Amino acid sequence: MLDSRKRAAVFLDRDGTLIKDANYPSNPAEVTPVPGAAEALRQFQAMGLALVVVSNQSGVGRGFVTEAQAAAVDTKFREIFRRAGIAFDGVYYCPHSPEAGCDCRKPQPGLLRRAAEDLDLSLADSFLIGDKVEDGQAAQAVGASGMLVTLDSERARAGLASGLAVFERLADTVAALGRRVKAPLATGPTSP
Numbered sequence: 001m002l003d004s005r006k007r008a009a010v011f012l013d014r015d016g017t018l019i020k021d022a023n024y025p026s027n028p029a030e031v032t033p034v035p036g037a038a039e040a041l042r043q044f045q046a047m048g049l050a051l052v053v054v055s056n057q058s059g060v061g062r063g064f065v066t067e068a069q070a071a072a073v074d075t076k077f078r079e080i081f082r083r084a085g086i087a088f089d090g091v092y093y094c095p096h097s098p099e100a101g102c103d104c105r106k107p108q109p110g111l112l113r114r115a116a117e118d119l120d121l122s123l124a125d126s127f128l129i130g131d132k133v134e135d136g137q138a139a140q141a142v143g144a145s146g147m148l149v150t151l152d153s154e155r156a157r158a159g160l161a162s163g164l165a166v167f168e169r170l171a172d173t174v175a176a177l178g179r180r181v182k183a184p185l186a187t188g189p190t191s192p
């Protein structure tokens, strides 16, 4: 059941979606935003959507990245976007290795569920943007809309086959999302 009192969110994958993908990122100096990411996020904010980052960081669970390194990368990531005027409503990480069998490593939807609980979100009205099919599958598992941003034709095909909306650039998702976001509740006088 949709609950109109709850807020909708746009869930965002981090690596490869908001910042350039570094394999098992451990160095804050290498955090580089994807071109157009801050502008897209500003527009999502203006639509009234909560901005929630959901990111797999299995490098921690695999022992490739220390918790301190992961925290330093997170700090730099938030700092870059804060300076660009972006306030995330939540940032959630799964630090587990695939073998751990946790419920939060995408395609499992645990991070989305946790955020929905913490932030009182309506998952059915929410969106998720990621660069892998597994991101979209986490959205589909909770009835949210999955959007895939990729220039890789292989991934794009897999995304379409999984029922995801596929885009080449993050900027391309803005118009698509704008058309689908419910109009925010009127707070002032409305014309008839």
Ligand SMILES: [Mg+2]
Binding pocket: 013, 014, 015, 016, 017, 130, 131, 132
């Ligand atoms: Mg990614």
Ligand SMILES: [Zn+2]
Binding pocket: 094, 095, 096, 102, 103, 104, 105
């Ligand atoms: Zn996990």
